[in-house]
Amino acid sequence: MGGLHKIYRKFSHPWRQTLRNRFLDYLRYNAPGWLSVLLFRPFYFYAVPNAQPEPVFVYTMGKVGTTSVEAALVRSSFPFVFNFHRINDFRVPSLAAKELRKVNRRQIWLKRWGYPWVLENKSVKVVTMVRDPIERLLSLYMYNYESLTGKRTDAARINYLLRDFYKVFEVEYAHSLVPGEFFANEIQKHLGIDIFETSFPVEKGWQVIERDNISLLVMKLEIPDEEKSAALQSWLGSNVSIKIERINTSADNGYGGLYKAFKQQARIPRQYAEHMYLSNFMKHFYSDVERQAFQRRWEKQFDDTMILPEFLQAKLKKYHPKVC
Numbered sequence: 001m002g003g004l005h006k007i008y009r010k011f012s013h014p015w016r017q018t019l020r021n022r023f024l025d026y027l028r029y030n031a032p033g034w035l036s037v038l039l040f041r042p043f044y045f046y047a048v049p050n051a052q053p054e055p056v057f058v059y060t061m062g063k064v065g066t067t068s069v070e071a072a073l074v075r076s077s078f079p080f081v082f083n084f085h086r087i088n089d090f091r092v093p094s095l096a097a098k099e100l101r102k103v104n105r106r107q108i109w110l111k112r113w114g115y116p117w118v119l120e121n122k123s124v125k126v127v128t129m130v131r132d133p134i135e136r137l138l139s140l141y142m143y144n145y146e147s148l149t150g151k152r153t154d155a156a157r158i159n160y161l162l163r164d165f166y167k168v169f170e171v172e173y174a175h176s177l178v179p180g181e182f183f184a185n186e187i188q189k190h191l192g193i194d195i196f197e198t199s200f201p202v203e204k205g206w207q208v209i210e211r212d213n214i215s216l217l218v219m220k221l222e223i224p225d226e227e228k229s230a231a232l233q234s235w236l237g238s239n240v241s242i243k244i245e246r247i248n249t250s251a252d253n254g255y256g257g258l259y260k261a262f263k264q265q266a267r268i269p270r271q272y273a274e275h276m277y278l279s280n281f282m283k284h285f286y287s288d289v290e291r292q293a294f295q296r297r298w299e300k301q302f303d304d305t306m307i308l309p310e311f312l313q314a315k316l317k318k319y320h321p322k323v324c
Contacts, residue, residue, distance in 0.1 A: 024079055033109025040114040054215075055080040055118065056236075057126045059087075061182045063139040064129040065221045065228075065244075072229065072244040078236075086182070087111045087190050119190055123213045125236065128187060130285050131221040132294045133179060133276045138266060140176055141168050142259050153255055161262045169269065170309055177272070177312065180281045180319030191216060196280070202287045206231040220285060268298055269306035272316070279320035 027036045056073055060066045062085050070083040084107060118124060142161075145153045149164050168177070188194050193211050195218065200207050205223035209216045217235050219228055225244040233242045276282060277291050286294075308316075 033107075037109045037113045040110070040117075053237075054123050054125050055082065057081075057115070057119075057124055058083040058128075059085075059126050059186070060128045061085060061130075061136070061179055062176060063136050063143060064131045065246075066129070068225075068244050068247050069127055069129070069228070069232070071247055072232070072242050076238065076240045076242045078238075082110075082115070084111065084115070086186055087115055088185055116190065119214070121213075124215070126191060126214060126216045127219070127232070128216065129219050129221050130179065133177075133282070134268060134273055134294065134298050136179075137168070137177060137268075138263050139259075141165060142255070142262065156258070158258065158261050158265070161258070162265055162267070165262075165266055166306070169272070169306075169312060178315045178319050180279070181315060183281075184319060187216070196284060200285055202285065202290070208235055222290070266301060267303040267306065268301050269308055270302035270304050271306070271308050272312075273298060273302055275316050275322065276320060278322045279316075280323045281320050283323050 027039060056078055058066050058070045058073075058081060066083055066085070070081050073081045088111075141148070142153065145151065145156060145161070145164070148167060151160070151164075183195055191211065191214050193209055193214065193216055195209070198207070198209060200218070205227065206217065206219040209218065215235070217231065219231060225246070229242050229244045232238075232244075233240075236242070273295070277295050282291055
């Protein structure tokens, strides 16, 4: 009988694992928000110990490599991985495509009644990342062009992209231009971790901060993917190889050539860029050499005539004080 039991376990385990993962994907991506929340505690987190030691939250700003990290973890048999950008953001973009609005509504349920409970009551691993703010700004604009303007990205012309780019600085979407706001109103508020309290190893490019039930991994997008993979594997204590591969890039989304042309021609407010590169936020994560390299890369595209709205100037002063 012992032999039959081993045979049963050998063949039933992959089947049960596949069924569990498919059910998890349904709850995460397709189920109504109320159903996801209803089953959140009993299924998501009482099942975690049987699948992996702790759930992993990929809790980041947009366009900093979030999807690549999530996909790498899922490929490495970490089924309980949750990817989101803001717990505080409960709005559904009105101009977004129908499917995107559905995803946002489902996420709102989880943000209100799911994720905060986990962060308060469970041992959780959290990944967050940072990126050159200008590179991130341009990528974020391209990715959200349809939501921002109501126009299809794949049908846009370069002159329309360049013209509409100025809208980024004039609407509420501008909160995405202030990375320090994300760390203050998301990471510090919901995880209780002030990233500026601990010096960051800028040469190494990643850091682990522990606080009560939270283990937070902070990484720079600019370090090689091999180093990011090694950092994840070391932090998670995994015996399984974790390999990050770039996905959800502009090329993957079918507008790589258009995005390349846009990046080469976009006019960036000098007021924004120079303030950002001199801020405490950038000096915390990046060396002087790195910041100077970023600035040299974009300096020919800085525009002296673009004046930032007062509300955005106020946010920069609040969340990104200059450090001379």
